[in-house]
Amino acid sequence: MxxxxxxxxxxxxxxxxLDFSETDIEMHGIKLIHVTSPWALESILESGVFHAxxxxxxxxxxxxxxxxxxxxxxLNQRFKGCGAxxxxxxxxxxxxxxxxxxxxxxxxxxYDSMPWRCFIPVNSDxxxxxxxxxxxxxxxxxxxxxxxxxxxxxxxxQMRLYRQAKLRTLKRxxxxxxxxxxxxxxxxP
Numbered sequence: 001m002x003x004x005x006x007x008x009x010x011x012x013x014x015x016x017x018l019d020f021s022e023t024d025i026e027m028h029g030i031k032l033i034h035v036t037s038p039w040a041l042e043s044i045l046e047s048g049v050f051h052a053x054x055x056x057x058x059x060x061x062x063x064x065x066x067x068x069x070x071x072x073x074x075l076n077q078r079f080k081g082c083g084a085x086x087x088x089x090x091x092x093x094x095x096x097x098x099x100x101x102x103x104x105x106x107x108x109x110x111y112d113s114m115p116w117r118c119f120i121p122v123n124s125d126x127x128x129x130x131x132x133x134x135x136x137x138x139x140x141x142x143x144x145x146x147x148x149x150x151x152x153x154x155x156x157x158q159m160r161l162y163r164q165a166k167l168r169t170l171k172r173x174x175x176x177x178x179x180x181x182x183x184x185x186x187x188x189p
Contacts, residue, residue, distance in 0.1 A: 037081035038144035045176035055188020057104030083140025092127025128183035
């Protein structure tokens with residue numbers, strides 16, 4: 001049995017349940033989420049760059065995988081790097097390609113293969129997603145921060161130190177996100 005958590009265990013229902021009218025989409029863009037690890041989230045927020053697994057245009061992982069907020073999604077998928085969600089906004093063209101898109105995919109387009117995934121290929125330089133937020137699951141944040149203090153510390157002190165570390169971590173990640181005024185670059189490895 002696979003011990004990796006399903007997306008449904010990582011993404012809270014309020015992240016996916018937002019609904020947008022056609023007018024909202026035209027005016028404000030499409031909201032997307034990308035499932036990642038807290039370590040990768042920090043790297044993305046720090047650099048403003050998402051590094052795809054592959055840069056080869058014929059590879060299905062030569063870009064960033066996303067889910068469209070408000071659309072039906074296959075939430076039973078499992079990921080190795082998970083525990084965090086990067087919230088993005090897309091203002092570019094969209095192509096509905098079904099479950100089996102033909103590669104290579106042209107850059108600067110959001111490919112909609114929902115309910116499986118949405119996909120933005122590497123080297124998309126005209127249209128790029130904008131980072132609008134993030135979420136980290138409590139279990140992933142605990143793992144990311146690590147043990148605070150010694151095991152022999154009283155439980156109340158361990159909890160206090162952990163809460164302080166949690167607040168510092170979230171504040172630092174928010175500051176990184178807010179310093180990213182430009183859009184996210186999607187590059188090869």
